Amino acid sequence: VGFTVILISLYVGFYYNVIISWALFYLFSSFTNELPWVHCNNTWNSPNCSDWADNSSIGDIYKATPAQEYFDRAVLHIQDSNGIDDLGRPRWQLTSCLAVVIILLYFSLWKGVKTSGKVVWITATMPYVVLTVLLLRGVTLPGAIDGIKAYLSVDFLRLCDAKVSSDRSAGGYKGD
Numbered sequence: 001v002g003f004t005v006i007l008i009s010l011y012v013g014f015y016y017n018v019i020i021s022w023a024l025f026y027l028f029s030s031f032t033n034e035l036p037w038v039h040c041n042n043t044w045n046s047p048n049c050s051d052w053a054d055n056s057s058i059g060d061i062y063k064a065t066p067a068q069e070y071f072d073r074a075v076l077h078i079q080d081s082n083g084i085d086d087l088g089r090p091r092w093q094l095t096s097c098l099a100v101v102i103i104l105l106y107f108s109l110w111k112g113v114k115t116s117g118k119v120v121w122i123t124a125t126m127p128y129v130v131l132t133v134l135l136l137r138g139v140t141l142p143g144a145i146d147g148i149k150a151y152l153s154v155d156f157l158r159l160c161d162a163k164v165s166s167d168r169s170a171g172g173y174k175g176d
Helices: 002-029 066-075 092-109 113-139 144-152 156-160 162-169
Strands: none
Touching: 002 092, 092 113, 113 144
16 A cells, blocks of 8 residues: 555656646747737647637537647647557657756755745745736736626526526527
């Protein structure tokens, strides 16, 4: 049981470090004039790519958003794979992001319990700082007050209407 717990912890650690390296890759990719996952006019996009504004047939299951195609085709290069048994060669960009994450993890755990208290100061407070900045930014956007009013004005009688529930679950809810 002890070895199994260690093995599971190892797998979970690898899993989360890879996800953090993807986030770091996105962070580095966002330092451009135009974000690469906004439009369909990139080299990695397929003919199935459809911008939100141009998407007239929402029911088409073969359409993909630019953000989805950026992750699948530009980050992971899924189009170059023949299946799960063919992962392809490691990409140097993702490998270097994973190396940075592992180095940061190593230095945050380097001295053990003595420095973990200092690391917790950063890791525990940083999400609140980021959420506060995003809240302030969101409130200052045009139309934010209308969205807040629509969010806070709940019509509880509409909850009894079965059509509202069926529209939302089918993905066809357009709002009133």
